[in-house]
Amino acid sequence: MANRYVHEMATEALSTGATAIPNLDVLLDENAVAKRQARSVKTLRNQRVAGDGIPFLKLGRLVRYRLSDVVAWETACLRSSTSDQGGSR
Numbered sequence: 001m002a003n004r005y006v007h008e009m010a011t012e013a014l015s016t017g018a019t020a021i022p023n024l025d026v027l028l029d030e031n032a033v034a035k036r037q038a039r040s041v042k043t044l045r046n047q048r049v050a051g052d053g054i055p056f057l058k059l060g061r062l063v064r065y066r067l068s069d070v071v072a073w074e075t076a077c078l079r080s081s082t083s084d085q086g087g088s089r
Helices: 002-015 030-037 041-050 067-076
Strands: 057-059 062-066
Touching: 030 041, 030 062, 030 067, 062 067
Parallel strands: none
Antiparallel strands: 057 062
16 A cells, blocks of 8 residues: 555656655555564564664554664664674664
């Protein structure tokens, strides 16, 4: 459903002569994020409890992650070598 919405918005933007697709922040569930990062859902849940994981939205009982937050968190984990002294995630 989200993919159809993104496709419709992109098609509309391009049909009006826009040269770039507007910034649409897709919401991902914990299964999609776990699959994207090859990690378990349990790890994401543990990080939410500890407060040191990816920022998330709580919509009623649902937990969702903004794609932009996931990408930003992944970028913050980027290292150039195994001895790089960046913060561990």
